[in-house]
Amino acid sequence: MKIGEKIKEARVNKGLTQEDVSKILHVSRSTVSSWEVNRTYPDLDLLVALSDLYDISLDVILREDTQMVKNMVNETKSSKKRRRWIIALLIIFIPTILFLGYQLWNASLVISPDQIESVRIEVNGNSLNSESEVFVTINTDSLHEYSGHWIEKAEHDDTLTLQLYQSFKLTEKEQETVSIPIDFTSPDGSQTEINKIEVKGFNPSDTEIIFDSNK
Known part of the structure; x- marks a missing residue:
């Protein structure tokens, strides 16, 4: 059967x-x-x-x-x-x-060029020095916020390179201006010569430089 x-x-x-x-x-x-x-x-x-x-x-x-x-x-x-x-x-x-x-995920923690609204450098006198500051206005979405920066000077270059970072955090603030003091002291304690600052991904020609002799 x-x-x-x-x-x-x-x-x-x-x-x-x-x-x-x-x-x-x-x-x-x-x-x-x-x-x-x-x-x-x-x-x-x-x-x-x-x-x-x-x-x-x-x-x-x-x-x-x-x-x-x-x-x-x-x-x-x-x-x-x-x-x-x-x-x-x-x-x-x-x-x-x-x-x-x-x-x-790692890439999302680096602030991309299209998030940078403007870059302004306030210079003490007529040259960059330890009292100069970089002001970067960034746009973040509701999931991120500015978390810090990385700054480096090439050994044989007079350019200071700046990279901005963000972290995951719920925030209602979508635009923020970050103030970054310029510290380019060499290991021996002396001030190294810097002629320009570049924010990674941002066109240096769009950077506004303000000379303030009263700083």
């Missing part, structure tokens, strides 16, 4: 209709009908569910139906292969996604 005939007989003995079984197992009535005429086979999980519903052992259902047993073996093998492929893909893609996510 084929499996379809066995589960149909078991259903009838339980006094259930195909509609009843379809609702209990959350499948369509046509699916139940297809099983019972041996057009298709239930998968292993549904087969176990049918066994429990009809109070009939899997051994009884599968006995003599060699095709069903063969299908289940093939399905199990395919399932194992799929599982191996999924694990391999996860091993490859998860580190890549994490790395890209870290790069995006």
Whole structure:
């Protein structure tokens, strides 16, 4: 006796209709009908569910139906292969996604050129010195706020380079002017010569320089 005939007989003995079984197992009535005429086979999980519903052992259902047993073996093998492929893909893609996510997160903490509204340098007298200051007006969204800066002078250059940073923090303030004192003291304690300041990503020609001899 084929499996379809066995589960149909078991259903009838339980006094259930195909509609009843379809609702209990959350499948369509046509699916139940297809099983019972041996057009298709239930998968292993549904087969176990049918066994429990009809109070009939899997051994009884599968006995003599060699095709069903063969299908289940093939399905199990395919399932194992799929599982191996999924694990391999996860091993490859998860580190890549994490790395890209870290790069995006890290990039979001650097204030980009389009966030810089203006740069103004107030100079003491006619030259840059330790009393000069850079005023940078930046635009941040509602998730970020200014968190600090990095400033560096190249060893064989007279340019001071400034990089601004932001951190994740909910804030209603979208525009902020940051005042940055210019400190370009060399390791030996002497003042190094600086002729210009560049804010990374911002065109130096757009920088406003104010000379104040009273500072």
